[in-house]
Amino acid sequence: MKKALAAILTLAMLFSLAACSSGNGSADEGEGATEPRNDLTVILSSEFTTLDPQKLSANASINFCSNIFDGLVALDEENNVVPMLATDWEISPDGLDYTFHLREGVKFHNGNDLTAEDVKLSVERFRDNEWMAFASFAVDSCDIVDDYTVTIHLKFPYGNFLSMLWYCYIIDSDHYNSLSEEDFARNPVGTGAYQFVEWAPAQYVTLKANPDYWNGAPHIENLRFNFVSDSNTAMMALNTGEADLSFGVTPLNYKQAVEGGKLATDSTTGNNFYYINFNCDRISKEVRQAISYAIDRETFNVVINEDTGYLSDIALTEGQEGYTTDLTTYPYDPDKAMELLEQAGATDLSLTFYYDESSANTKMAQTLQSQLGAVGIELILEPVESGTWWSTFGNGDYDLSRSGYPMEAANTDSCYYDMFHSTGSFNVSRINNPELDALLDEARRELDSEKRNEIYIQVNQIMAEEAYYIPLYFSASLLVYNPDLQGVHALTSQNYQYKDMHW
Amino acid sequence: MTDEKNIAAKPAEWELEQDCIEEERFAFFRRLCENKTAVLGLILLTIIVGMALTASLWIPQEAVTTQDISVRFVAPCREFLFGTDGFGRDIFARVVYGARVSLFIAVSTIAISCLAGLVLGVGCGYLGGKFDAIVMRIVDVFMCLPPLLFSLSIVAALGNGMWKLILAVSITMTPYFTRVIRATVMSLTSMDYIEAARANGATHMHIILRHIIPNCLGPIIVEATINLSYMIMLAASLSFIGMGVVSPTPEWGAMLSEGREVMLDAPWVVLAPGLAIVITALSVNLLGDGIRDALDPRMKR
Numbered sequence: 001m002k003k004a005l006a007a008i009l010t011l012a013m014l015f016s017l018a019a020c021s022s023g024n025g026s027a028d029e030g031e032g033a034t035e036p037r038n039d040l041t042v043i044l045s046s047e048f049t050t051l052d053p054q055k056l057s058a059n060a061s062i063n064f065c066s067n068i069f070d071g072l073v074a075l076d077e078e079n080n081v082v083p084m085l086a087t088d089w090e091i092s093p094d095g096l097d098y099t100f101h102l103r104e105g106v107k108f109h110n111g112n113d114l115t116a117e118d119v120k121l122s123v124e125r126f127r128d129n130e131w132m133a134f135a136s137f138a139v140d141s142c143d144i145v146d147d148y149t150v151t152i153h154l155k156f157p158y159g160n161f162l163s164m165l166w167y168c169y170i171i172d173s174d175h176y177n178s179l180s181e182e183d184f185a186r187n188p189v190g191t192g193a194y195q196f197v198e199w200a201p202a203q204y205v206t207l208k209a210n211p212d213y214w215n216g217a218p219h220i221e222n223l224r225f226n227f228v229s230d231s232n233t234a235m236m237a238l239n240t241g242e243a244d245l246s247f248g249v250t251p252l253n254y255k256q257a258v259e260g261g262k263l264a265t266d267s268t269t270g271n272n273f274y275y276i277n278f279n280c281d282r283i284s285k286e287v288r289q290a291i292s293y294a295i296d297r298e299t300f301n302v303v304i305n306e307d308t309g310y311l312s313d314i315a316l317t318e319g320q321e322g323y324t325t326d327l328t329t330y331p332y333d334p335d336k337a338m339e340l341l342e343q344a345g346a347t348d349l350s351l352t353f354y355y356d357e358s359s360a361n362t363k364m365a366q367t368l369q370s371q372l373g374a375v376g377i378e379l380i381l382e383p384v385e386s387g388t389w390w391s392t393f394g395n396g397d398y399d400l401s402r403s404g405y406p407m408e409a410a411n412t413d414s415c416y417y418d419m420f421h422s423t424g425s426f427n428v429s430r431i432n433n434p435e436l437d438a439l440l441d442e443a444r445r446e447l448d449s450e451k452r453n454e455i456y457i458q459v460n461q462i463m464a465e466e467a468y469y470i471p472l473y474f475s476a477s478l479l480v481y482n483p484d485l486q487g488v489h490a491l492t493s494q495n496y497q498y499k500d501m502h503w
Numbered sequence: 504m505t506d507e508k509n510i511a512a513k514p515a516e517w518e519l520e521q522d523c524i525e526e527e528r529f530a531f532f533r534r535l536c537e538n539k540t541a542v543l544g545l546i547l548l549t550i551i552v553g554m555a556l557t558a559s560l561w562i563p564q565e566a567v568t569t570q571d572i573s574v575r576f577v578a579p580c581r582e583f584l585f586g587t588d589g590f591g592r593d594i595f596a597r598v599v600y601g602a603r604v605s606l607f608i609a610v611s612t613i614a615i616s617c618l619a620g621l622v623l624g625v626g627c628g629y630l631g632g633k634f635d636a637i638v639m640r641i642v643d644v645f646m647c648l649p650p651l652l653f654s655l656s657i658v659a660a661l662g663n664g665m666w667k668l669i670l671a672v673s674i675t676m677t678p679y680f681t682r683v684i685r686a687t688v689m690s691l692t693s694m695d696y697i698e699a700a701r702a703n704g705a706t707h708m709h710i711i712l713r714h715i716i717p718n719c720l721g722p723i724i725v726e727a728t729i730n731l732s733y734m735i736m737l738a739a740s741l742s743f744i745g746m747g748v749v750s751p752t753p754e755w756g757a758m759l760s761e762g763r764e765v766m767l768d769a770p771w772v773v774l775a776p777g778l779a780i781v782i783t784a785l786s787v788n789l790l791g792d793g794i795r796d797a798l799d800p801r802m803k804r
Contacts, residue, residue: 232764252764302572303590357745359764366590366750370570381749383663 045248053169069169069190095157193499219502270477290340292330309473322456541793547786555602566596620680628688728791
């Protein structure tokens, strides 16, 4: 009897809770109809470890911080370099010195003026922090010319320098000097459209509009970023109106949102390139080519991305330096794969596949296992947590693995050098090809874009012929948002600017 | 004369003893069969074990891993009894073959931890003294750690794989068995018949093997069956969070984890392995309770 009563009470409580939450939702909608909202709740799928703009380790936090900080320059949506805190600049004839003229009258959120002193400190921190080496490797030093002019000296003439300079956010030197490194990482002060309010680790970050923003005040007053790592939970929050925007939902959830029709959706090509990489120290060219024929990329795209990804034979998109269709491709042909394996004398192969455990990677592993199984290769799966995965890359103890790389929209050099040069920090295929190294070195120092293009085409042809990795796809950049929100569309870089959004 | 008497008396005594044992066994089964829920558990478990053992006779092994993206997320139908998952694999085949994995893990972990627990427990209970003190303090420390967390850290240290999972769970469970067996052995060592055996000059080995271990079996069987369902769930939990059994081996916990993200669109992907875990654990629990009641001398009528 008591149990029955308890059960009824529990049910009653559940229903009343459900009623409460739906009641809140409708109240919000009612308010929205009468006067425009001035707040926006965004879901971020991963938490940051720091808000120190020169120590940001992930794209997500780099993009987030572009709302608090400005760089000297920025990339527009067509990937052109446009002025930000620098109004214009001169490049010395030898390509080594860049002189920037700063925008005058720009103030940091704490009221301090932007001066050359701040830029010098920012550039030096940008250069010295290991995290930023992928963008700052060419920087040698920074000199103050006058209060509103600085010169950045490069170690070597680097044609792509400006396209990487947006990663260098400008910080306030007085603010930096008054705080310990630790406090500085938790109290970002920039010149951006939004100023930092509060950060509750693992829960949320709040920002408020900077009314004095030099480039026009933002429309929406209060921003709140909730950390929700689970995509299903994020979808639920979007559906109940608890959150307004998310660009981190899984393809499956995206499909649900499109079919559901209640939420607005948008998608475009993303900049994350995914591939299966060989350990070239262990696997010969013949076997690599054979395995490449055994892979049906379409299946990977369907199983992992619900067919939202963009298949690609090359780690570049059309229009980038080095993009070409004139290269060796490996269409799905299991019979040919088996034939090649036999020719290479590699029957009864047993290989290991290392990957960091995640839903998408588990799907990839199982699909790969099944496809290689079909050509008689036994694939042993070695799922590890991501820390172990990284150290395994270091010591090369794997046959195959998978990786994703956030490609630069306007710079082939930085990614290619990182991924494919024998000294690159992300050379997960363990490529060691002197010819390739020479070409990449040459391209890095080549100032003429046309010539660089030709070198990278050559690089791509060599890599495709050698089958150093199996290109899969560019993931899609998916966006799910409240249909009342205006001025928003999916971006390849996912570098969303909340300043332009309004209700 | 005395020899003759002994020879004459022995068969009669022996028969009487046999009768007693037989009656005892019979009584155990009778009591077990009177317990309707235990019988239900036994029937369910028999069906599950039967299906698992005969799986390869009526479902081809390939059906477990064959992927076909043209039949992704098919709802349960005649061709696919439990539907298909995101790879287009037949969930029914995976659940049935998964029973082999789950039951194998559960039974072997119980066997290993029982054996280890028996050695340690008998050692502690019979020898006592410093050995007992040291082992029991270690056991105490082990038992302070939540079982899931403890086995998780062992798997994390050892790496993935079914045998490593079995080893990890066995290590986690050994202290529990050691405790129960030690307590039983301690109560037995003070019994009169042990004293008598000792007075007759029986060796320690003889006493342990002939008198102590046989009398421990009751509690061990009860502890083992009751823990069996816990083993099934612990193994499933570890696989759920990606520790333990590695693909393509179908494991219920791993299947649940894979189906989690499509739970709303294709509920059968989680429903089938979820129900399999629940039904198996339930049947083992019912049977375990039944065995405990049947073996409990206080329940004798």
